[in-house]
Amino acid sequence: MVPIDANDLRGLLAFVHTYANLYETLNVEFFSARVFERIDAEWLSFLCRLDSAQLNMVPVEFEQYPDCPASLKHFFASARRFSLLDKYSTPFVDRQHTNKYSSPEQLRKVKRKKAHELGAFSELLRAECAPLGIDRVVDIGCGLGHLGRVLRLNNNESLQQQQTSNDNNSSLRLDYVGIEANPSLCHSARQNDLKMENIVFGSGIGHDDGSSSSSEQCRNILTLPGCRTAIVSLHGCGELQRQILLEFVAMCKQQTAEHPKLLVTVGCCYHKLSDWTDSAIERWMLSSQMRDLFLHTFGHNHFPIPGLRLACQATLVRWMAFTEQQHTAHRQAFANRAFVECLRIHKTAATKAKSANDVPHRHSSNIANCEKVDDNDHNGGGDLLQMHQRRPPRKLNKCMLANNNLDEFRTEVMRRSAIVEEERDEFEQTLDQIMDTYSPAVHFIEPFTALQFALQCPLESLVLLDRLLFLRENGIGGAELVRLFDPAISPRCVAIVARVNE
Structure with missing residues (x-):
């Protein structure tokens, strides 16, 4: 596991703080709050001279422009320097020396993006479950249960592959349970013979809000005796990933035989908090080290929620392909x-x-x-x-x-x-x-958007490194970030993987 350099965190926070004017306001307020007046006039003058194709590439090809202002070159160079996800994550495909994902073609009405995500996620899950002896998967925020259908197909295929393949995962069979708060989605999934529990995950978990019934129900599902369970969540929205991490750490600290042995989660929509008006970092930031560094850099404990929205927008790769x-x-x-x-x-x-x-x-x-x-x-x-x-x-x-x-x-x-x-x-x-x-x-508007796309990865680095640090601070040394999806297809492409050492 790659240790996280504290100097990288300090530099990242300083960079994000310096250019807060580019994300601290909702984009819909671009005119009403006169956001364009907060951008360096020299930057806008240069960027407005570029055509669309040049504007696509200037965040990475800025050095080719002699008339690019030095301060703008410094911004783009710093954005590249503090896009830390590549440095602190492992590419799944390279690690497995394979480009073959499980293919969910048999899933009807699944779009190309979802098919790509399901294939890669299920392959990562099987690769992680086999060495740990995992035999059960609990999928939190499972929606229609597409992942369960893919795993069921894999279970059926493994019976045929077992005698003809040398793959260590070929005999792996995973039982599946989905947890979903939306009752209509649960009903649809159950029609496909998937095991579903209609629970609002997170009620009472990690908080003293009195919702003990839901919390106990979740715990019972996650700690079923006689099973080795993995907690997974594919693009759990808003605060769900944070709640899952809190619950996973709490169960691991109990050191019972039934606690989950593996966590694989990909988040999304980091900005969709239950209270849109509360910008305190405690609403989303988990790591003690990151909070301390944030307070030292910003001088207060508030982070603009639009910054979290920018952290989960499309990546620079998507911008570079704009027509x-x-x-x-x-x-x-x-x-x-x-x-x-x-x-x-x-x-x-x-x-x-x-x-x-x-x-x-x-x-x-x-x-x-x-x-x-x-x-x-x-x-x-x-x-x-x-x-x-x-x-x-x-x-x-x-x-x-x-x-x-x-x-x-x-x-x-x-x-x-x-x-x-x-x-x-x-x-x-x-x-x-x-x-x-x-x-x-x-x-x-488009020059401003180019600047925001350059900021996207540093901001997402802040979110995901905070969550990785939180796991490691709480004794889960086998935690890492894994680059899983093609960012041009699925922008939220980095998974948090945490293995419990026994």
């Missing part, structure tokens, strides 16, 4: 949402002003209740300008992705916003003013 059409679509979708956010702020302020002056309008929409709008509603049933509990609305991404017609954009925004007829002219004028004011800044 001209993708740039156009991204720029317009980004701008559409930012325009709407400005209008939402205006509407919220107007509503508050009316309330303060005791001039209620019986037909006006109620912004104060902050009810979440259904993102699947494209028929005007909700209020596009209503504040979401978690984040501003994403609706324009789905139905206006490549719409460059401003008249159509204005009409669609008005149609899908709860604005009474007598206020319509005022809001149309306001939207026109917003677009007139910020349209020149649309030119800065």
